[in-house]
Amino acid sequence: SQQGEEDPQALSIQEGENATMNCSYKTSINNLQWYRQNSGRGLVHLILIRSNEREKHSGRLRVTLDTSKKSSSLLITASRAADTASYFCATDEDSNYQLIWGAGTKLIIKP
Amino acid sequence: DADVTQTPRNRITKTGKRIMLECSQTKGHDRMYWYRQDPGLGLRLIYYSFDVKDINKGEISDGYSVSRQAQAKFSLSLESAIPNQTALYFCATSHSRDSLEDNQPQHFGDGTRLSIL
Numbered sequence: 001s002q003q004g005e006e007d008p009q010a011l012s013i014q015e016g017e018n019a020t021m022n023c024s025y026k027t028s029i030n031n032l033q034w035y036r037q038n039s040g041r042g043l044v045h046l047i048l049i050r051s052n053e054r055e056k057h058s059g060r061l062r063v064t065l066d067t068s069k070k071s072s073s074l075l076i077t078a079s080r081a082a083d084t085a086s087y088f089c090a091t092d093e094d095s096n097y098q099l100i101w102g103a104g105t106k107l108i109i110k111p
Numbered sequence: 112d113a114d115v116t117q118t119p120r121n122r123i124t125k126t127g128k129r130i131m132l133e134c135s136q137t138k139g140h141d142r143m144y145w146y147r148q149d150p151g152l153g154l155r156l157i158y159y160s161f162d163v164k165d166i167n168k169g170e171i172s173d174g175y176s177v178s179r180q181a182q183a184k185f186s187l188s189l190e191s192a193i194p195n196q197t198a199l200y201f202c203a204t205s206h207s208r209d210s211l212e213d214n215q216p217q218h219f220g221d222g223t224r225l226s227i228l
Contacts, residue, residue, distance in 0.1 A: 033216060042115070042201055042219030043154075088153060098169065099217065101146075101153040 005102050006089060012108040019076040021105040023089030024069075030092050032065060033099070034074050037086045046074075046087075076107075084109045114138045117202050117220035124192055125228050132187045132223050134202030142205045143185040144217065145169075145177060147198040154201065160185055161207065192227045199224050 007022045023032070031050045035043040047063045049056045049072065056063045062075040076083055086106045090099040115136045124130055134143065141162050146154040146169075156169030158177040166177060174196060176188045189196055203217040 040221075042221045043203075043217075045216035045218070048216055090154075098156055098159065101155075103151055103153040 006087070006105040008105060009103070010106045010108070012110060013079060015079055015081055015109050015111050017079055019079050019083070019107055019109075021074045021087050021107070023072045023074070023102055025072075025089075025091045025100075026070065027091075029067075032063075032072050033090045034061075034063060034072075035088045035090065037088065037104070039085070043088065079107075079109045081109050081111055083107060115202060115204055115218055115220040117200075117223050119223060120221065121224045123226045123228065126193055128192050128227075130189045130192050130225070132200055132202075132225070134185045134187070134220060136183050136202075136204045136218075138204055138206075138218060139182075140204035140206045140218070141182060142207055143179065144203040144205075145175075145185070145187045146201045146203065147171070147196075148201060148222075149198050157187065157200075194227050197225060197227045 005024050011019060013019055029051055031048050033048045034046040036046055037043045047056055047058050047061060049063050049065045051067055054065060060077045065072045072089060074087060086104040088101055088104045090101045092099055118133045144159045145157040147157060148154050155171050157171055157175050158169050160166050160179045163179050163182055166179060178186050200223045202220045205215045205217045
């Protein structure tokens, strides 16, 4: 089953621009996590936001969570070529502590 | 993440063969996971283990088995490989907490690319 669904599936922007990716989910959650995957590598955790939080920052990353709309967004400001990667959201099912993953957004930063 | 090591990194094999993928970690985490990644489908959980004596089936466990040999080692086996098991396989670890919010960040190896002909 797929809990999180990212939108858009792919995004191509110029270096220096901001990139926004969205994630929607279906059931109630305890937290939502965002990960990055560079080509040929494993996933790297970026940010965890709890269900009672609305916004969280980490460097150039800003994550928002709207539990009423069951959605989250990841904003990357002042994008760099090194931000080129796929970005995934993952949510928990509160019954068995597993993470459910979306299909990801592929972000390409053009120099 | 060099703290989670998967071997082999690539493997090509034939239908019907038995295959073992290995994962070891130096993070001291008690929880370990095996996922497969297919294009356009994200990650799907195969098996997970919360400690050495605890093994649980994930969403897609059919055709797979696992062994948690030690806290640091978690292996995945395909007893008789079939072509639709061709995928990228990831091992991950996490630390457990005694709290209502129990899903901590997961740390991934770099994956095993498995091709079954």
